[in-house]
Amino acid sequence: MSLQLLLRGLASLYPAARLLTGSAELAAYESDALTSFRARPAAVVLAETREEVIETVRLCHVHGVPFVPRGSGTSLSGGSLPLQDGIVIAMNRLDRILRLDPDERIAVVEPGVINRRITAAAAEHALLYAPDPSSQTVCSIGGNLAFNSGGAHCLRHGMTSNHVLGLEAVLPDGEVVRLGGDSLEAVGPDWLGLFVGSEGLFGIVLEVTLRLVAAPEAIHTVLATYPSLEAAGNAVARILADGLLPVAMEIMDELAIQAAASVVNGMPTVPALLIVELEGERALVDGDAERLDTAITASGALTTRATENPAERAEIWKGRKSAFSAVGRLAPDYLVQDGVVPRTHLAEALAAIGRLSSERGLRVANVFHAGDGNLHPLILFDSTESGALEQAEDLAGDILRLCVRLGGSITGEHGVGVEKLPHLIELTPAEDVELMCRLRHAVDPAELANRGKALPVVRTAAAA
Amino acid sequence: MISAASSIDALQEALRAHPQVLPRGAGTKPALSTPSGLTASLDVSGLSGFVDYDPAELTFTARAGTRVRDVDVVLSAERQYLPFDPPWPAATMGGIVAAGTSGPGSYRYGGVRDFIIGIRFLDAGGRLVGGGGRVVKNAAGFDLPKLMVGSLGRLGVLVELTFKVFPRPEAWATLRAEHPDLPTALEQVRRLARGPIELDALELHPSGTLWLRLSGPARTLPARCERLARAVGGNAELLDEEAADRGWQERREFAWVPAGADLVKAAVTPSRVPALDAELARAGAARRYSRAATLAWIAWPEPRPVTGLDLVLRRLGLTGLALTGRPSSGLLGARTGGAFAQRVRRGLDPHNRFPGV
Numbered sequence: 141m142s143l144q145l146l147l148r149g150l151a152s153l154y155p156a157a158r159l160l161t162g163s164a165e166l167a168a169y170e171s172d173a174l175t176s177f178r179a180r181p182a183a184v185v186l187a188e189t190r191e192e193v194i195e196t197v198r199l200c201h202v203h204g205v206p207f208v209p210r211g212s213g214t215s216l217s218g219g220s221l222p223l224q225d226g227i228v229i230a231m232n233r234l235d236r237i238l239r240l241d242p243d244e245r246i247a248v249v250e251p252g253v254i255n256r257r258i259t260a261a262a263a264e265h266a267l268l269y270a271p272d273p274s275s276q277t278v279c280s281i282g283g284n285l286a287f288n289s290g291g292a293h294c295l296r297h298g299m300t301s302n303h304v305l306g307l308e309a310v311l312p313d314g315e316v317v318r319l320g321g322d323s324l325e326a327v328g329p330d331w332l333g334l335f336v337g338s339e340g341l342f343g344i345v346l347e348v349t350l351r352l353v354a355a356p357e358a359i360h361t362v363l364a365t366y367p368s369l370e371a372a373g374n375a376v377a378r379i380l381a382d383g384l385l386p387v388a389m390e391i392m393d394e395l396a397i398q399a400a401a402s403v404v405n406g407m408p409t410v411p412a413l414l415i416v417e418l419e420g421e422r423a424l425v426d427g428d429a430e431r432l433d434t435a436i437t438a439s440g441a442l443t444t445r446a447t448e449n450p451a452e453r454a455e456i457w458k459g460r461k462s463a464f465s466a467v468g469r470l471a472p473d474y475l476v477q478d479g480v481v482p483r484t485h486l487a488e489a490l491a492a493i494g495r496l497s498s499e500r501g502l503r504v505a506n507v508f509h510a511g512d513g514n515l516h517p518l519i520l521f522d523s524t525e526s527g528a529l530e531q532a533e534d535l536a537g538d539i540l541r542l543c544v545r546l547g548g549s550i551t552g553e554h555g556v557g558v559e560k561l562p563h564l565i566e567l568t569p570a571e572d573v574e575l576m577c578r579l580r581h582a583v584d585p586a587e588l589a590n591r592g593k594a595l596p597v598v599r600t601a602a603a604a
Numbered sequence: 605m606i607s608a609a610s611s612i613d614a615l616q617e618a619l620r621a622h623p624q625v626l627p628r629g630a631g632t633k634p635a636l637s638t639p640s641g642l643t644a645s646l647d648v649s650g651l652s653g654f655v656d657y658d659p660a661e662l663t664f665t666a667r668a669g670t671r672v673r674d675v676d677v678v679l680s681a682e683r684q685y686l687p688f689d690p691p692w693p694a695a696t697m698g699g700i701v702a703a704g705t706s707g708p709g710s711y712r713y714g715g716v717r718d719f720i721i722g723i724r725f726l727d728a729g730g731r732l733v734g735g736g737g738r739v740v741k742n743a744a745g746f747d748l749p750k751l752m753v754g755s756l757g758r759l760g761v762l763v764e765l766t767f768k769v770f771p772r773p774e775a776w777a778t779l780r781a782e783h784p785d786l787p788t789a790l791e792q793v794r795r796l797a798r799g800p801i802e803l804d805a806l807e808l809h810p811s812g813t814l815w816l817r818l819s820g821p822a823r824t825l826p827a828r829c830e831r832l833a834r835a836v837g838g839n840a841e842l843l844d845e846e847a848a849d850r851g852w853q854e855r856r857e858f859a860w861v862p863a864g865a866d867l868v869k870a871a872v873t874p875s876r877v878p879a880l881d882a883e884l885a886r887a888g889a890a891r892r893y894s895r896a897a898t899l900a901w902i903a904w905p906e907p908r909p910v911t912g913l914d915l916v917l918r919r920l921g922l923t924g925l926a927l928t929g930r931p932s933s934g935l936l937g938a939r940t941g942g943a944f945a946q947r948v949r950r951g952l953d954p955h956n957r958f959p960g961v
Contacts, residue, residue, distance in 0.1 A: 243794050244873050266798065288743055301747065302718050309944075317942040323871035324898040326704065327923040329759060329961060330717055331941040333750025334948065337743060342944065357800035381660060383683060383771035421802040423824045423831075480739040484660045512741045552741035564744060575733045576746050582951025583944065594745075 141204040143182050143225060149199040150185055150227070158186040169210065169228050173275075174218040174559055176473065176529055181208070181222035188233045190250075190308075190346040196229055197344060198314030206591040209344045211252060211280030216476050217557025219287055219339055219593055226591070229344065231282050237261055238347065245352045246305060246322055251282025251345045258350065267352040270297035273553070274461040282345050288337030290553030292460065293417070295511035296387040297353075299553065301336040306349040309335065311342065312584035322349050334579075339555050340590035342583050356419035360429045361453045364441040365410040369393050369494075369506065372412040373487040375439035376510040379416065380483065382435050384428055388417040389511030390460050396507040396518070399466035404459040410442060414510070415460055463507040464518065471503065471520035475532050478554040479543030483513040492542050493517055500535050514552035515543070537563060556594045565596055610650030612763055616730045618646055619761060619957070626959055627757040629669060629696030633703050635866070636756050638931040643959055646761060649696055655764060656738070659684060662769050663721065663738055668698025668762040685772040687713045689805075691856055698762040703927060703934075704754030705869065707856055708805035708817070711895045713770065716753055722766030723749040728957035732763065740768045751948075754925075756934060758958045759949065773819035776804065777829050778848035781838030783812035786881055790897060792836055794874055797896045801832050807855065808893040810881050814838065815851060855892070858901070862890055865903035866910050866929030868936065870922050872900045883916045904929075910936065933961055 150159050160166055161183045170178045182205075187193045200207045206226035213220050222228050235252035242265035247258055255276040258269045272291035273279055279289070284300045285307070297303075306320030320332035335342050366372040372391045379386065392400065394411045401407035416432060418425050429446065436444055447453055467474055481489040490506065493515070497504040503520040517539055521532040540550045540560070544567045550556070556564045565573060577595055580587070587599050607618035607625075619625055622644035628637040629649050639645045652669035659682040666675060673693035679685050689707025690700045701723075706715030713719075722736035735748025752762060783789040789812040796806060796816075805817040816836060818828050833840035843851070854860055861867050872880060874897040884891050890903040902924070904913050910926050917924045917937025924936035949961060 242798060244875060245797060288747065290741060290743075294741065296713075298714065298718055299741065299743075301750065302714055306940075311943060311947075315943045317944045319940055319944060321871060321923065321940060323873050324895060325706075325715070325869070325871035326717070326754060327869070327871050327925045327937075328704075328935050328939075328941070329755045329945065329949075330704070330750045330753045331945050331948065333717060333747050333753065335944065336750075337747045354798050354800065377660065380662065385771055421800055421828070423828050424802060424820050427821050427824050478743075480741050482658075482661050482663075482739055484658060509741070513739055514741045547737075548739045549737050549742040549744050551743045552739070553743050555743050556745070560744075568745065569734075571731055571733050572735060572745065575727065575731075575748075576735075579746060579948055579951045582947045 143205055146199055146203040146205045146227070147183060149203070150183065150196065153192060153195055154185055158188070160184040169222055172213040172215045172218060172220045174216055174221065174557065176475070176523065177218045177221050177558060179222045179224050181224065181226055181228045184228040184230055186230045186233055190234065193229060193231070193344055193346060194310045194314060194316060197310045197312065200227065200588055201313040204586060204588070206588045208590055209282070209340050211283035212254070212278050214275040214279040214283065215287065215557060216478070216554045217551070217559045219283070219555055219557040221558050223591060231344070232280060240265070242267060244322065247350045247352055249281055249348055249350065251280060251348060253281050255279050255281055255284055262352045263355065266355045268355045269303065269350060269352055271300045271303055274464060281348055285336050285345050285348060286338070286340045287555040288553070290509070290514070292388045292390055292509060295389060295509070296385055301333060303351045304332065304336050304348060305351050307332065307335065307345050308347040309343045309345045312589040320349070324351065339557065339594040341580050341594055343589055358419065358422045358425040358448065359453065360418040360425050360446065360448055361456055362416045362432060362436065362444060362446045363456050364414045364436050364444040365408050366412040366414065366440070367442055369412045369490050370487050371440050372414045373490055373510065375414055375436060375441065376486065377484065378439050379432065379435050382431060384432055384435070386416050386511060387419045388415065390415040391506070391508055391510040392460065392463060393506040395470065395503065395505035396463045396467065399470050399505060400459045400463050402469055403462050403466045404455065406455065407459050408443070415456060460507070467505050467518045467520070470505070471522060473521050473523045475519045475536050476554070477515065477517045477519065477536050477539050478551045479515050479540050479548060480552040481513045481515065481543050481546045481548040485546040486510060486513055489515060489542060489546060493539055496535060496538050500531060502532060502535055512552065513548065540567065558593055561594070561596065606645045606647055608647040608650055612732060615646065615648065615651065615726060615761060615763070619726055619730045624957055624959065627761045629699035630671065630694050632692040632695040633699060633927040635926045635929045635932055636703055636934045640931045648698060648761060651763065654678060663740065663766060664769060665722065665738060665764060665766040666697055667764055669696045671696060672700060679769055680772065683772045684769045686719060686767060687770050688715045688719060689856060690716065691858070693856065697765050701753055701762060701765060702755055702757050708807055708852065708894055711803060711805050717750055719767045720749045720753060720765060721768050723752050723762065724764040725752060725760035725762045727760050728953035728955065736766065738766050756961060758933065758961045759952050775822035775825055776817055776819045777825045778843045778851065779816045779829060779832055779836065779840045780843055781814045781816065781836045781840040783814065783838040785812045786810055787878065788812055789814055790874055790877060792838070793897050796836065799835065801835060806896045808897055810885065810891055860890065860892065861903040864906040865890065866906065867927045868902040868904055868910065868913060868924050869927065870900040870902060870917060870924035870937065871898070872922060873898060876920060876922065879920055880922065887912065933959065935961065
């Protein structure tokens with residue numbers, strides 16, 4: 141590995157303003173949304189063209205230097221955490237929407253485009269780009285692909301991967317490949333499906349073809365309040381058992397509601413609230429809305445409020461989607477978890493998290509995608525207290541073990557990153573981890589692409 | 605040589621006993637499952653049955669040899685279904701995944717790749733490995749369930765599959781609309797696909813005939829059918845239940861394919877259908893366009909070697925897969941995946957224990 145030779149090569153590729161090596165400039169890139177982890181990279185390049193990205197990766201390969209791609213830096217699992225002896229390739233300036241074809245219902249975009257911009261561009265044609273992570277106003281589509289991001293509406297629409305038709309990517313040795321195409325149908329092994337969600341381990345996406353769907357004719361949003369978290373959880377089970385297929389079902393507990401109330405007006409003061417959304421053809425939504433109303437009434441809701449007014453709907457979702465950042469006001473630090481449990485074990489999981497929280501004396505706020513069984517416990521702590529981070533991490537580990545014991549997963553949409561790597565190793569069968577490492581090495585023998593994330597590093601010697 | 609196995613142990617043993625193997629389920633897609641040369645056929649159809657199904661969870665796990673029709677029966681009893689209409693009721697679920705085939709219902713909620721959430725398979729070394737799980741959202745590790753969709757039995761031997769399912773609609777209704785020609789019908793397809801009406805299926809015949817399916821609560825259907833009929837034009841006519849069932853059944857079993865023709869699927873987009881259709885008409889191939897003209901089913905006439913279609917697809921920049929006819933990897937037309945595909949394949953099967961993709 142020769143960092144000095146790489147830096148010399150990068151200096152001839154980038155103007156000085158786009159090759160950052162000074163400590164003040166690098167400070168901004170030391171961490172992503174997982175702020176408890178930090179590392180200062182050797183350099184950051186601000187790429188503006190696909191050719192620059194390809195050449196940068198090629199130079200890293202030649203000189204054996206690991207690289208970390210970074211979009212908007214919103215990863216909650218440390219997916220874009222730098223490496224001290226590596227470089228960061230900032231992708232956010234590759235931000236053009238190259239083509240939007242309403243007849244074919246596709247958008248071709250560069251990876252740095254912000255998720256929300258695609259949704260807005262599609263809306264001009266009465267189309268919808270469905271995946272909507274809570275960070276949609278800032279997160280980039282390249283990061284969404286790398287982590288197969290979800291969002292509140294995946295209950296019906298699926299994850300990012302279900303909306304990617306094709307991509308162009310540079311592999312970790314500089315070779316450029318195209319996967320998939322522009323059709324909804326695919327032929328042969330789903331190489332594209334393997335690439336999406338690989339947390340940057342297979343290379344860097346240069347261009348993406350996304351699927352757009354018709355914007356729904358009607359959207360019906362219901363906000364119901366409950367006397368307990370358990371009652372809200374049972375309502376979700378009842379709605380699913382009734383054969384309804386809402387597009388989203390979200391729950392917030394008392395602490396999360398309190399936090400959101402500090403940034404959004406009109407949040408109720410209750411132990412739990414449930415947001416359910418129906419969307420689609422008017423006649424279907426009207427029929428389902430009646431059934432939903434019956435189910436929610438029968439589930440013991442304290443109050444219900446239904447709306448089809450766009451402004452009211454936006455307000456409801458603002459309360460939900462600002463919950464993570466708002467929880468930041470309740471404590472100096474927090475860890476967000478992302479475990480998944482089978483939907484039938486939701487109430488059991490929440491009760492167990494409550495017990496673990498009081499046993500360890502750490503406050504936990506819950507805001508989660510109830511319809512998918514995807515929990516987001518936010519563990520509150522103060523990192524200035526000695527041992528507090530470790531205690532929070534211990535609790536996080538207990539919660540993930542619980543999820544796996546109940547038949548679930550350690551992460552639903554945030555990815556493994558650096559933060560859940562120990563849990564992946566602990567809770568995944570060794571032969572499955574070994575298989576993934578084999579695939580990774582087949583593509584990137586020196587483990588240069590996003591080393592240290594998603595999978596254990598096993599070949600540092602080869603890279604040295 | 606054929607090895608049949610009804611347990612994972614027996615499969616592992618059979619896999620290790622032969623230098624090269626090709627798995628076979630029910631044999632509904634013989635071009636993909638018939639080995640050539642010294643390759644042994646590994647019959648996995650005996651490895652069947654449900655492993656786990658909790659209707660409240662809206663997921664099920666079944667062994668790869670489980671038949672599509674058996675899955676239909678079990679899910680229907682709980683008023684649930686796989687919305688993508690897996691083709692061939694006699695096929696195995698493993699075959700559906702390995703061939704990557706989805707039926708007309710995939711228009712609304714997506715195809716097999718959108719419903720598979722977990723997988724266990726034997727890798728080339730006979731190790732039982734897997735990915736995904738039994739929950740509908742899972743970002744831990746590579747998406748191996750998706751990789752195995754379309755893997756053609758050439759990346760591993762599928763053993764166990766987990767799918768998410770949806771509540772089964774109470775009722776269906778089918779409309780047929782006759783437009784004068786393909787371009788007019790294609791324009792309607794584009795309009796409908798961008799419009800507010802939630803169709804279950806949107807099928808197109810080269811003559812300009814559209815088949816449209818709606819589903820939902822029975823009481824909503826009459827008004828919705830009327831609205832759809834107005835939107836689609838072409839003297840749209842509501843089919844009686846028997847005619848509708850027969851039409852969908854014919855599609856699901858490919859009964860429209862002339863005897864002796866080779867069945868090929870191709871990935872298309874509405875704008876590329878006219879050029880392809882002209883070539884297919886010239887060759888005398890029967891064909892249907894599915895899922896709002898994003899999937900072409902082609903019955904290539906037997907006297908013409910399928911290599912002719914390969915050239916057509918290449919010229920148009922399209923990809924295809926031959927499902928019946930002479931044994932092959934099935935892949936036709938343009939190739940995708942490039943170096944990434946080669947490397948992943950080498951990582952999974954360094955000693956070519958499976959035939960090449």
